[in-house]
Amino acid sequence: MAAHDLPAPPLRTVPRGERLLAAYVALVILFLALPVLIVVPLAFSSDVSLTFPPRGVSLRWFANIWARPEFLSAFALSAAVALVATGISMVAGVLAAIAFVRHTFPGRDALLMLFMTPLVFPAIVLAAALALVMTPLGLLRSFWGLALAHVVLTLPYILRTAVATLSEIDRSYQEAAHTLGADRWQAFRHVTLPMLRPGLLAGATFALIISFDEFTVSMFLVGPGVMTLPLEMYNYSEFTLDPTLAAISTVLLALTCLAILIIERLVGLGKQFGG
Amino acid sequence: MMISSSDAVGVDLRGVRKWYGAVPAVRDVSLAIRPGEIVSFLGPSGCGKTTTLRMIAGLEHPDAGEIRIGGGLVNDVAPWKRNIGMVFQNYALFPHMSVAENVAFGLAMRREGRAEIDAKVAAAMAQVRLTPLADRRPSQLSGGQRQRVALARAIVTRPSVLLLDEPLAALDRKLREQMQVEIRQLQREVGITTVFVTHDQEEALTLSDRVVVMEAGRVVQTGTPAEVYERPRSRFVSDFIGFTNAVAGRIEAVEGGTATVTMRSGQTIRVPAEAGLAAAQAVDLVVRPEKVELNPPAEARPGRALVSGTLRHSVYTGAVTYHHVDIGAGETLIAMASNGDGHGEAPVLGSPVTLGFRPENMLVFASAV
Ligand SMILES: Nc1ncnc2c1ncn2[C@@H]1O[C@H](COP(=O)(O)OP(=O)(O)OP(=O)(O)O)[C@@H](O)[C@H]1O
Ligand SMILES: [Mg+2]
Numbered sequence: 002m003a004a005h006d007l008p009a010p011p012l013r014t015v016p017r018g019e020r021l022l023a024a025y026v027a028l029v030i031l032f033l034a035l036p037v038l039i040v041v042p043l044a045f046s047s048d049v050s051l052t053f054p055p056r057g058v059s060l061r062w063f064a065n066i067w068a069r070p071e072f073l074s075a076f077a078l079s080a081a082v083a084l085v086a087t088g089i090s091m092v093a094g095v096l097a098a099i100a101f102v103r104h105t106f107p108g109r110d111a112l113l114m115l116f117m118t119p120l121v122f123p124a125i126v127l128a129a130a131l132a133l134v135m136t137p138l139g140l141l142r143s144f145w146g147l148a149l150a151h152v153v154l155t156l157p158y159i160l161r162t163a164v165a166t167l168s169e170i171d172r173s174y175q176e177a178a179h180t181l182g183a184d185r186w187q188a189f190r191h192v193t194l195p196m197l198r199p200g201l202l203a204g205a206t207f208a209l210i211i212s213f214d215e216f217t218v219s220m221f222l223v224g225p226g227v228m229t230l231p232l233e234m235y236n237y238s239e240f241t242l243d244p245t246l247a248a249i250s251t252v253l254l255a256l257t258c259l260a261i262l263i264i265e266r267l268v269g270l271g272k273q274f275g276g
Numbered sequence: 277m278m279i280s281s282s283d284a285v286g287v288d289l290r291g292v293r294k295w296y297g298a299v300p301a302v303r304d305v306s307l308a309i310r311p312g313e314i315v316s317f318l319g320p321s322g323c324g325k326t327t328t329l330r331m332i333a334g335l336e337h338p339d340a341g342e343i344r345i346g347g348g349l350v351n352d353v354a355p356w357k358r359n360i361g362m363v364f365q366n367y368a369l370f371p372h373m374s375v376a377e378n379v380a381f382g383l384a385m386r387r388e389g390r391a392e393i394d395a396k397v398a399a400a401m402a403q404v405r406l407t408p409l410a411d412r413r414p415s416q417l418s419g420g421q422r423q424r425v426a427l428a429r430a431i432v433t434r435p436s437v438l439l440l441d442e443p444l445a446a447l448d449r450k451l452r453e454q455m456q457v458e459i460r461q462l463q464r465e466v467g468i469t470t471v472f473v474t475h476d477q478e479e480a481l482t483l484s485d486r487v488v489v490m491e492a493g494r495v496v497q498t499g500t501p502a503e504v505y506e507r508p509r510s511r512f513v514s515d516f517i518g519f520t521n522a523v524a525g526r527i528e529a530v531e532g533g534t535a536t537v538t539m540r541s542g543q544t545i546r547v548p549a550e551a552g553l554a555a556a557q558a559v560d561l562v563v564r565p566e567k568v569e570l571n572p573p574a575e576a577r578p579g580r581a582l583v584s585g586t587l588r589h590s591v592y593t594g595a596v597t598y599h600h601v602d603i604g605a606g607e608t609l610i611a612m613a614s615n616g617d618g619h620g621e622a623p624v625l626g627s628p629v630t631l632g633f634r635p636e637n638m639l640v641f642a643s644a645v
Contacts, residue, residue, distance in 0.1 A: 178370075180361065181356075181429065182356045184356050
């Protein structure tokens with residue numbers, strides 16, 4: 002990027018290959034970002050239909066979100082599910098990572114692979130399986146059923162980052178804590194956990210996003226009164242296709258950017274001080 | 277306020293063994309470390325020094341044998357209940373804490389009061405001259421400073437035993453020598469029973485009250501630095517501790533505590549016979565270069581063993597010169613000569629010379645073959 006901003010040195014011509022590469026990269030970025038960026042102007046459109054470019058500017062679609070309580074309650078449910086599922090995944094993931102990294106036991110590698118399978122499993126298979134298991138348990142169409150399903154989906158992300166971070170932390174830190182009088186819990190609490198924090202924060206961010214935006218699995222588990230935001234949006238789009246969806250997407254986009262910024266700041270600062 | 281412990285305790289190892297799967301790391305170590313003593317474990321890489329130290333710390337569990345600290349059996353006592361201080365080879369300073377927080381950690385774990393912790397931390401930091409760096413992070417310190425933080429952190433809790441695993445290995449030579457002196461002084465002031473792991477023989481000799489030489493998971497010799505250096509009990513120890521001359525020979529006869537040995541070149545010398553040597557046995561003759569004199573004056577010759585040869589080359593190293601002498605049959609003995617006052621010029625290369633040494637300085641070991 003910077004190369005384009007600088008005035009070219011008088012005698013140096015940019016080789017053709019480099020120019021082609023720059024053009025290619027620009028195209029890929031455009032292709033990835035364009036659909037997302039088109040959503041933003043649409044959200045501020047005054048048109049009733051989805052036309053691009055919009056013919057006028059208005060905030061009516063944002064007002065429409067407020068006017069429809071189902072969006073607000075779906076947002077609240079999705080946020081609650083994401084937070085609860087991520088919280089459970091964090092505790093389970095960190096404990097599992099300690100077992101996998103710090104201890105050897107029969108079947109360790111196989112078990113680690115099993116924990117990671119939701120990453121590669123077709124979501125639809127998992128969805129059907131979870132629905133079948135939850136029906137007899139009475140968890141179908143309930144908050145906790147949804148939250149537990151999301152634990153299954155988010156755990157691999159947390160576990161993977163926790164295992165990676167923990168493997169990087171030399172055992173001697175924990176041992177030093179022990180020789181200084183810290184028992185297992187104190188060594189974990191005061192030494193290992195603070196050193197794990199940046200990795201965990203990254204894993205948690207992934208988990209929150211994965212859960213918040215989950216569709217396939219949730220579709221099998223939601224019901225009246227237990228509706229996630231992506232599904233509420235999908236339901237809405239079946240009957241009405243107006244810029245309300247673009248407005249919601251814009252809000253989510255802004256929230257995601259804000260979250261990433263905050264975490265980047267936290268982790269970035271943490272690295273500066275801790276490194 | 278000075279941190280010191282008057283109630284030093286001893287450490288006893290009896291028949292301690294440790295295997296990692298099929299790998300014997302420590303085969304059979306028995307050792308009594310006296311209260312207040314500084315002992316070093318010396319030996320080549322992989323001989324089990326770290327493993328033994330970690331068993332004293334409680335970070336590894338021995339497969340067999342007994343470990344006692346202050347008389348009490350600690351085999352099944354967790355490391356955090358042993359009241360030890362340990363300095364790790366990589367220092368293991370907590371990166372997310374300041375220097376002062378690192379030093380305070382052990383006191384905080386012991387739930388001491390804020391004011392007490394502050395006072396002890398300040399004293400320990402002053403003792404290792406770290407006071408101005410209290411608020412720095414470990415990543416903002418030099419190697420020598422990190423080493424001192426690790427030391428302060430380990431001693432501030434007044435441990436009964438201080439364990440150090442090659443704490444100076446990462447430092448350059450000059451800093452290492454400076455830190456050796458500092459550790460020795462600190463250990464004297466504080467009086468903590470100390471175990472020090474190193475594979476640097478010079479460091480072991482400089483720092484310790486006693487040196488424990490290890491080979492392949494066993495203790496092969498324990499003694500004061502002078503004992504271990506002057507009277508190594510095996511070829512392995514003599515090779516490992518200091519620079520030695522070795523030539524092959526064969527015992528002609530043993531009588532009245534004296535062995536007559538013929539070297540490969542045909543020259544014969546008479547040396548004190550160690551127990552277990554018998555006629556016709558193949559042996560290695562080992563002598564330190566500084567015990568061998570080149571062309572000793574006539575009045576110094578009586579009572580010396582003499583060997584003749586040809587001077588091949590002389591290596592000047594500043595304070596001393598090493599003279600390499602061909603004694604026949606392709607074997608070489610090296611004589612060290614001080615370059616201080618009163619030493620004449622070295623003979624011309626290629627000229628015939630005589631080497632003299634006290635017979636008791638020639639060590640005789642059965643050949644390994
Ligand atoms: N955790 C472990 N798992 C398997 N084998 C080990 C382990 N730790 C040490 N060993 C083996 O045990 C033996 C003794 O190791 P130890 O670390 O005690 O040696 P050391 O004398 O400290 O060597 P160095 O001078 O290289 O540090 C070595 O053969 C080593 O490979
Ligand atoms: Mg070692």
